[in-house]
Amino acid sequence: MASSSTSSPRGPQSKEYSSAEREYDGEEVLCNCGDKCPMWTAWKNTEYIGRRFFGCPNYKIKTKKCQFILWVDGILSERATSLIYQLKTENDKLRHSSGSIENVSVEKLKFEMEEMKKEMSMMVETYERRNKKLFRWMVIAWIICVSLIIGSYV
Numbered sequence: 001m002a003s004s005s006t007s008s009p010r011g012p013q014s015k016e017y018s019s020a021e022r023e024y025d026g027e028e029v030l031c032n033c034g035d036k037c038p039m040w041t042a043w044k045n046t047e048y049i050g051r052r053f054f055g056c057p058n059y060k061i062k063t064k065k066c067q068f069i070l071w072v073d074g075i076l077s078e079r080a081t082s083l084i085y086q087l088k089t090e091n092d093k094l095r096h097s098s099g100s101i102e103n104v105s106v107e108k109l110k111f112e113m114e115e116m117k118k119e120m121s122m123m124v125e126t127y128e129r130r131n132k133k134l135f136r137w138m139v140i141a142w143i144i145c146v147s148l149i150i151g152s153y154v
């Protein structure tokens, strides 16, 4: 298999496109749709793992049926392929475990936030109730003062 055939039916399938290097400023590659192809890296297929290729940007649109693939990197050695696959698997595992740790701490933080909100609203309620009581006593005191003053003039 030539490493740079313009349209390889044995190229990575759509689900294997997982990384794109859209900043590529080299030659412009157009697919059968006539669109500019981003450069991708094959990650999911063990046979092509780590190899870069230009692929149709419309690969997700099934009606387009454009299978355009242009390999950038040649076929890697078996050793390199298995090494990349191994590192990728380990990386995925690490990423997965750190993701679950993050989720746990986010959930915990959310719970703590809710508890704090409840506490705050309870404190506000208590404060308002106290304020109302204080206001009532102030009104009563004011009425007593006024009536005492008026009483002293009569």
Ligand SMILES: [Zn+2]
Pocket: 031, 032, 033, 034, 035, 056, 057, 058, 064, 066, 067, 068
């Ligand atoms: Zn296309």
